[in-house]
Amino acid sequence: MLFLRNFGVGKWSKICLGSILFITISLLIGGCWDQRELQERLFVLAVAIDKADEGGDTKEEKEKKSIENFVQPHGNKLYRLSYQILQLTPASGSGEGARKASISTYVISSTGESMFEMLRDMLGQVSKGFWFEHLQAIVISEAAARQGGLQPLIDLFRRDTEMRWLIKLLITSGEAKKLLEYKPPDGEPGGIFLSDSLHLYKKNPHVPGWIPGLGETSQAIDNKKTVQISRVELVEDIVKIGGTALFKEGKFVGYIDEYATKGTAFFSAAEKSAIITIECPDHPGKILAFELFRHETKLTVHVNGEDIYYTLDIGMKGNLGESQCGNQYDTMDEEAIHKVELLVAEEVKHNILYAFHMYQELQVDPGDFGTKLRAYQPLAWERVKEHWDEAAFPNVSLFPSVNVTIENIGSHK
Amino acid sequence: MKRIKCPRIRKLSADRPEASIQQAEKELTKLQKMTRQSTVFGEEIEDLVDQLRQVAAPSSEPFIFTSILEENKKLLQSIFKDCGDIEFRNFDAGGKSALLVYLEGMADTSNLERNVIKPLMSQTAPDNPNTGNLSEIFTTMKGISEHILGASSVSVLTKANAAIDAVMMGNALLLIDGISEGLSISAVKYVKRNIGGANNEHILRGPNEAFNEGLTDNIVLIRRRSRDTNIKVQILKIGERTKTSVAILYVANLVKPGLVEEVERRIKLIDTDKVLASARIEEFIVDHPWSPFPQVQTTERPDKVLAALYEGRVGIIVDGTPATLLVPCTYNVLMQSPDDYTIQPVIASLIRLTRNVTAFIAIYLPAIYVSVVSYHPGMLPTTMAISVAELRARTPFPSFLEAIMMELLLEVFQEAIVRLPQRLSGAATMVGAFMVGTTIVQAGLINPLLVVVVAITAISSYSMPSYTFNLALRWLRIPMLVLASILGLYGVIIGILAVTIHACSLRSFGESYIGGLFDITLLSDWKDGVVRLPSKLLKERPKEFGAKDLTRGGEEDG
Structure with a gap:
């Protein structure tokens, strides 16, 4: 203190110095607790969930499976959890050419019942901790989904803090792990490939609209709505996304095809763009395509005594995108274009009813109909809500009316 | 087993009382007291000698002039004892002996010869027509200065102190036998630099004259730019020993009431022996000497000073330093460059906005990099996270160490380039470019992304118009890095808050440092602050500095 006094440090300065020291020490002790450098984290880019006994038919694979395992005090070997992990290839300094164009990944798996337990067991196969903040997609095999429903599969991913709402969910009828091992031709990691591919929903009417994120799925589950998940298939080295899997109250109900998926989007104008094809008016057997730009949709519910029915008013604007009707077909003719407009309207009506009947057959409300009834006709809803999906919904009728305007035809005199 | 008895270890002072710390302290104070007393004795003895030497001088003066020249000369010689550069020139003036005292090299000898010595010596010639009243003229210094001397600026001195000061300033002191007064003849001429271009604040279009070391020259540079009698110059002498001239410049009918008085008060309170650079004055007059931010604007450009004076601010020119001080100083004025007024307003506005962004980058970018890489890589887009x-992937150090090392390296290079002779600094630059740019990255010690981050940060801080502000930004980077490495982005946010709160509470002569930017009543200052509008629209002075007359135009003048 003699030293401090020589510098003219008074009582207040001592208090200040003391508190600075205190803050510094407590920061040094308390800080840094979750510091982990970027390269010390294992990027999990995609997750696959299979049934435990799925795949692995060859002897070699069976041997592999026996080691991807652990002794488990509770539960059974129900699921096989697989992670697609980013393989860090250091960018070596010698010039541009050294940078590898493709990003490699590898897949590890474990079997068990609790997802969390499997996660921690898999740490035995790696040297760094897993990190899920950049997780892109969760691929679920149909068999796993049928086995116990959706809830046990995604609960961990809904609960954990590292998960993000934009993680995409996908369903495949085959083995999900195979999709993680699939290497997209342009070298990007499979997880990013799947997620980005789903982002093309704006142009691709064959995948459900802005629905299959983990967040929206969670909301749908919590609101007891139908969950729609994109379907993905892998055959040999071809991956194709299209169609929708439906879940009701966590149970797998079935698939609807691409055509019905497109029709579903028309219920609530969820599409930004769609291609609608019709037969040429004057040349049967040939095809003409209408490109949808904008549409306005109004779904109205009507109750007439016991009878519940819906009207769907749709106004569509778009272009004549393609005509294979031959050169003689004159698209400059206003009469002809008007005919096309009517035909497209017919086709849209057909598409909507096709999708609607598919839902009715599966006894699943796609989400819009029950909500409308509850909002606008609460008395009628009270009457039918107990058995809406099973009894009421399959019997309601839908009357679409479509008005199509073709704005540009893409040809000139 | 026999137990070894061990004496209890005690303090040394318990055994030997003379070794205790209280005792040592007591001895020390005794010693200090004795030294103090001895200096007091010394001073007293000196005073006694002085008293013995002089006749009956008042306590504030070393002596008083007598009418006997020889005695005056002796007294002066005792004052200027061992000052080899003081010249005593004896000559004969109108039958009386005269003495000219001046500082060699500071006084213009040819001027003195022509205007002082020659006219005085010629008075002895018998054919002079003025001989009739010669003896009358030679009775007072006033008469001599009015009738005989050809010098332009003279003043009669009766006090010895003033006479000594005059000699030390480079004036010549004339003493004549029989007159108990001195005459100070201003003939200052010493070696000095010519007016040069602004090296540190070079601008592309517009005037490029810069201040140099001479106070009078510097004031001339300002006077020459404005024929305004309202520009007032007040000169103070600061420094116990150097007695440096410090000029306070202001526009009398613009400056905020009380500001000049406050500047004067603070400058007069300065208690120091020497003032060698204006930065010394700056440190004495700022409100918060511990803050890293510069609270006084420095410039070497006369046009900048004049512009500031017409905004109601006060300039302080210190003799011997080209860097002139301007107060009050806020973040806003530090972010402006004279070039903003020589280019198109839209471009100038964009450049000013860019400067504000780069100021932010210069402090926080390395911290944000460290916190994102070590704590929150989830914030990066996936593809970017993967490439980072x-x-x-093979970097051996954690990002914080890496960043600190790079910062250190950068500071070392900057220091080396500034300190080295100009011819060698090119070599230092080369070494720096090779070492950091290629070798360190190739060796895998530091990853290229960090090099990019640090380079962007450095370039950002270089783009500040004020060098002292650039230094402040460079300094602030390090605590931000430490905070980021301990607490991640929370630390960065705490740092941003701390810096912002500090800058808001910082006052420069009553004006908030950064608070003016967020004050809704000062919104009109944005016209020439955050952006710059065309000159036609800049009809008002900034409200922030409280100018008495806010309109620049003439017709609304009060």
Whole structure:
């Protein structure tokens, strides 16, 4: 203190110095607790969930499976959890050419019942901790989904803090792990490939609209709505996304095809763009395509005594995108274009009813109909809500009316 | 087993009382007291000698002039004892002996010869027509200065102190036998630099004259730019020993009431022996000497000073330093460059906005990098996270160490380039470019992304118009880095808050440092602050500095 006094440090300065020291020490002790450098984290880019006994038919694979395992005090070997992990290839300094164009990944798996337990067991196969903040997609095999429903599969991913709402969910009828091992031709990691591919929903009417994120799925589950998940298939080295899997109250109900998926989007104008094809008016057997730009949709519910029915008013604007009707077909003719407009309207009506009947057959409300009834006709809803999906919904009728305007035809005199 | 008895270890002072710390302290104070007393004795003895030497001088004066020249000369010689550069020139003036005292090299000898010595010596010639009243003229210094001397600026001195000061300033002191007064003849001429271009604040279009070391020259540079009698110059002498001239410049009918008085008060309170650079004055007059931010604007450009004076601010020119001080100083004025007024307003506005962004980058970018890489890589887009991870895949150090090392390296290079002779600094630059740019990255010690981050930060801080502000930004980077490495982005946010709160509470002569930017009543200052509008629209002075007359135009003048 003699030293401090020589510098003219008074009582207040001592208090200040003391508190600075205190803050510094407590920061040094308390800080840094979750510091982990970027390269010390294992990027999990995609997750696959299979049934435990799925795949692995060859002897070699069976041997592999026996080691991807652990002794488990509770539960059974129900699921096989697989992670697609980013393989860090250091960018070596010698010039541009050294940078590898493709990003490699590898897949590890474990079997068990609790997802969390499997996660921690898999740490035995790696040297760094897993990190899920950049997780892109969760691929679920149909068999796993049928086995116990959706809830046990995604609960961990809904609960954990590292998960993000934009993680995409996908369903495949085959083995999900195979999709993680699939290497997209342009070298990007499979997880990013799947997620980005789903982002093309704006142009691709064959995948459900802005629905299959983990967040929206969670909301749908919590609101007891139908969950729609994109379907993905892998055959040999071809991956194709299209169609929708439906879940009701966590149970797998079935698939609807691409055509019905497109029709579903028309219920609530969820599409930004769609291609609608019709037969040429004057040349049967040939095809003409209408490109949808904008549409306005109004779904109205009507109750007439016991009878519940819906009207769907749709106004569509778009272009004549393609005509294979031959050169003689004159698209400059206003009469002809008007005919096309009517035909497209017919086709849209057909598409909507096709999708609607598919839902009715599966006894699943796609989400819009029950909500409308509850909002606008609460008395009628009270009457039918107990058995809406099973009894009421399959019997309601839908009357679409479509008005199509073709704005540009893409040809000139 | 026999137990070894061990004496209890005690303090040394318990055994030997003379070794205790209280005792040592007591001895020390005794010693200090004795030294103090001895200096007091010394001073007293000196005073006694002085008293013995002089006749009956008042306590504030070393002596008083007598009418006997020889005695005056002796007294002066005792004052200027061992000052080899003081010249005593004896000559004969109108039958009386005269003495000219001046500082060699500071006084213009040819001027003195022509205007002082020659006219005085010629008075002895018998054919002079003025001989009739010669003896009358030679009775007072006033008469001599009015009738005989050809010098332009003279003043009669009766006090010895003033006479000594005059000699030390480079004036010549004339003493004549029989007159108990001195005459100070201003003939100052010493070696000095010519007016040069502004080296540190070079601008592309517009005037490029810069201040140099001479106070009078510097004031001339300002006077020459404005024929305004309202520009007032007040000169103070600061420094116990150097007695440096400090000029306070202001526009009398613009400056905020009380500001000049406050500047004067603070300058007069300065208690120091020497003032060698204006930065010394700056440190004495700022409100918060511990803050890293510069609270006084420095410039070497006369046009900048004049512009500031017409905004109601006060300039302080210190003799011997080209860097002139301007107060009050806020963040806003530090972010402006004279070039903003020589280019198109839209471009100038964009450049000013860019400067504000780069100021932010210069402090926080390395901290944000460290916190994102070590704590929150989830914030990066996935593809970017992957490429950053690949860049860092083989880096041996954690990002914080890496960043600190790079910062250190950068500071070392800057220091080396500034300190080295100009011819060698090119070599230092080369070494720096090779070492950092290629070798360190190739060796895998530091990843290229960090080099990019540090380079952007450095370039950002260089783009500040004020060098002292650039230094402040450079200094602030390090605590931000430490906070980021301990607490991640929370630390960065705490740092941003701390810096912002500090800058808001910082006052420069009553004006908030950064608070003016967020004050809704000062919104009109944005016209020439955050952006710059065309000159036609800048009809008002900034409200922030409280100018008495806010309109620049003439017709609304009060």
